[in-house]
Amino acid sequence: MSVEPGWYVDPADRDTRRYWDGEGWLGAPIPVDATPPEGPPPPEPAPVAAPAPVAAPAPVAVPAAPPHAGAPVSGPHPGQPGGYPGHGGPYPGPPVGQSGPAGPYPSGPGPHPVRPVGGPGQPSVPPPGWPYPTWPARPPEPRPHGLPLASYGARLAARLIDVGMLVLLNTAINGWFIWRFFVEWSAPWQEYWRRVSTGDLSNEPLPPPGEQFGGLLLAVLLIATALWFAYEVPSMAARGQTFGKRLMGVRALPVEADQPLGFGRATRRWSTLGMPTLFWACCGFGLLLQFLDAVSALFDQPLRQALHDKRAQTVVVQLSGARPESGTTPRDRANPPGDTP
Known part of the structure; x- marks a missing residue:
């Protein structure tokens, strides 16, 4: 929008027109x-050229520092905020979208691009009065290899x-050792239950378990x-899936x-979660380690990696129904699965 010629209050000096x-x-x-004259002011007389001074030795020239890109320009600046008579917006300036002394002007309502301030390596900040740019919403979740991350509920169900x-496997293969273990443990357990049922507050120690108790416990845990x-x-080494993961449609990559x-x-990934089974007999220390590993994925961002995932550098993703198995069907590198609808 152009402004008609005329006398206006100087925005740089409100005491003048x-x-x-x-x-x-x-x-x-x-x-x-003062009452302004009709029409434009008379042209100013050209300055009288002063006589040339006597030549003197020229000093060593020092290059002047470039003006600061974000510093305000002295005098009236068309892009500065202000007003002119009868209007509430900025006073006359170059058309919106064209370049001014400090760079391009915004072409629409914010947010606007950040103008660099200072030399190379210095941070870029917006000009005075402009809002700092912010992320419009929460950052998008990562999609490793074009696939969404598996939810914690799906991972828990698979586990x-x-x-x-x-x-079922331990019942079929380890069942005899487990039964013998409980037989050896039956004597102290039955005595403890008898005292609880009858209200016996005796301080006598419980009878010791059978002689094979320690060996059977070690055998049960090893098996x-x-x-x-x-x-x-x-199965994890070959396909990245166990039976539970296949049922839930998740895979480790x-x-x-x-x-x-x-x-x-696959061995490194399993050992962080599976090897603590050998420490179940140490006052449940192994169970505590496995519990911490299982819940660690709840507090990891952004890849939701449990401790065994971090050790093996793996990530658990949710497979789509139309995704081909890796190694069986050639994949289009230009359109990886999961990137297109």
């Missing part, structure tokens, strides 16, 4: 309470299914750990590439 010719300020200012499968290793590690885990990485 200057003539606006439609494109810029013209002539010298006059006092604000419970795997625990059920391990219980249970070996069954867990045999159940989980080979390396962070750096969409490929099988391999035996070494």
